Amino acid sequence: MNILLLGKTGQVGFELNRTLSPLGTITAPGRAELDLTSEQVVAEYLQTHQPDLIVNAAAWTGVDAAEEHQQEAFRLNAGLPEQLAKFTAEQGAFLVHYSSDYVYPGDGDQPWQETSETGPLSVYGQTKLEGDQAIQQSGAEHFIFRTSWVYSARGNNFMKTMLRLAKSKTELTIVADQIGAPTPARLIAQITAMAINSNIPNGLYHLAPGGETSWHGFAQEIFRQAQQAGQELSVGPENAHPIPTSDYPTLAKRPLNSRMDLSKLEAALDIQLPDWQSQLALTLGEYLKNE
Numbered sequence: 001m002n003i004l005l006l007g008k009t010g011q012v013g014f015e016l017n018r019t020l021s022p023l024g025t026i027t028a029p030g031r032a033e034l035d036l037t038s039e040q041v042v043a044e045y046l047q048t049h050q051p052d053l054i055v056n057a058a059a060w061t062g063v064d065a066a067e068e069h070q071q072e073a074f075r076l077n078a079g080l081p082e083q084l085a086k087f088t089a090e091q092g093a094f095l096v097h098y099s100s101d102y103v104y105p106g107d108g109d110q111p112w113q114e115t116s117e118t119g120p121l122s123v124y125g126q127t128k129l130e131g132d133q134a135i136q137q138s139g140a141e142h143f144i145f146r147t148s149w150v151y152s153a154r155g156n157n158f159m160k161t162m163l164r165l166a167k168s169k170t171e172l173t174i175v176a177d178q179i180g181a182p183t184p185a186r187l188i189a190q191i192t193a194m195a196i197n198s199n200i201p202n203g204l205y206h207l208a209p210g211g212e213t214s215w216h217g218f219a220q221e222i223f224r225q226a227q228q229a230g231q232e233l234s235v236g237p238e239n240a241h242p243i244p245t246s247d248y249p250t251l252a253k254r255p256l257n258s259r260m261d262l263s264k265l266e267a268a269l270d271i272q273l274p275d276w277q278s279q280l281a282l283t284l285g286e287y288l289k290n291e
């Protein structure tokens with residue numbers, strides 16, 4: 001199988017490049033080889049390479065920056081997936097794409113279902129939703145995995161920022177009223193490989209670990225596990241203090257409720273998604289080993 005992987009330098013793309021390798025021959029152009037902002041360049045690349053499977057882990061992921069760079073965010077998060085989906089439908093290929101909990105309106109305290117009404121609060125969320133809808137309307141065979149709070153041993157992410165701050169500060173205040181599930185990029189890649197190799201139905205699936213927490217709860221668990229692993233931190237779980245979102249203003253509005261129901265994916269693949277704490281232990285372990 002001829003696999004085209006986009007976004008290989010990103011958190012999810014890096015893991016996919018390793019995890020998908022037994023499934024076929026991967027072509028993974030970086031930014032220098034393939035400018036994803038250009039529709040024409042992408043069209044020519046697709047015609048030349050004729051992939052059987054496109055795995056799109058490229059995106060505009062700067063949530064606040066998207067408020068001020070709407071056109072660029074729209075191209076990467078909506079225009080590109082639409083273009084990939086059209087090609088996929090025309091060629092009888094298959095498309096795997098990633099979406100976000102930020103497509104949901106964030107109210108209430110119940111987990112969102114794949115069938116729940118969307119209502120993005122930010123430009124980023126709106127562009128991700130338009131990408132999903134374009135794929136769904138294209139007739140292309142596809143999986144869209146909606147995930148949340150992605151982190152990994154590489155790249156810029158909350159886990160690494162917290163560990164850095166916990167060595168330079170003595171107190172931290174962290175948002176405690178946004179609830180969701182932190183998702184390691186490696187889990188996303190593993191489940192993607194399982195899904196490709198299965199015969200589960202096309203469509204939209206939530207993909208995250210089991211359980212729920214706040215950013216504050218996530219930070220406390222990062223500090224607890226890091227200390228347990230022998231890290232010397234000047235901030236531990238006890239001096240990480242909870243604050244409401246209103247005390248941490250950002251350009252883009254974030255949803256308070258990012259809980260996602262995982263039962264559709266679990267039933268389809270006949271798996272139980274592991275809890276977020278055990279997934280943190282694996283990711284933190286990998287990060288500390290290579291630090």
Ligand SMILES: NC(=O)c1ccc[n+]([C@@H]2O[C@H](COP(=O)([O-])OP(=O)(O)OC[C@H]3O[C@@H](n4cnc5c(N)ncnc54)[C@H](OP(=O)(O)O)[C@@H]3O)[C@@H](O)[C@H]2O)c1
Pocket residue numbers: 006007008009010011012013030031034035036037056057058059060061076098099100101128147148149150151155185
């Ligand atoms: N991060 C999260 O918390 C989160 C949460 C929910 C859903 N998601 C979704 O999960 C997917 C993967 O996210 P991630 O965290 O792995 O993203 P990431 O680490 O920010 O990686 C984004 C990738 O896209 C590439 N890219 C961006 N603009 C490009 C351009 N103009 N031309 C070529 N390549 C370009 C980047 O290349 P460079 O390295 O060259 O910039 C990088 O490889 C995305 O669809 C995202 O929306 C992420």
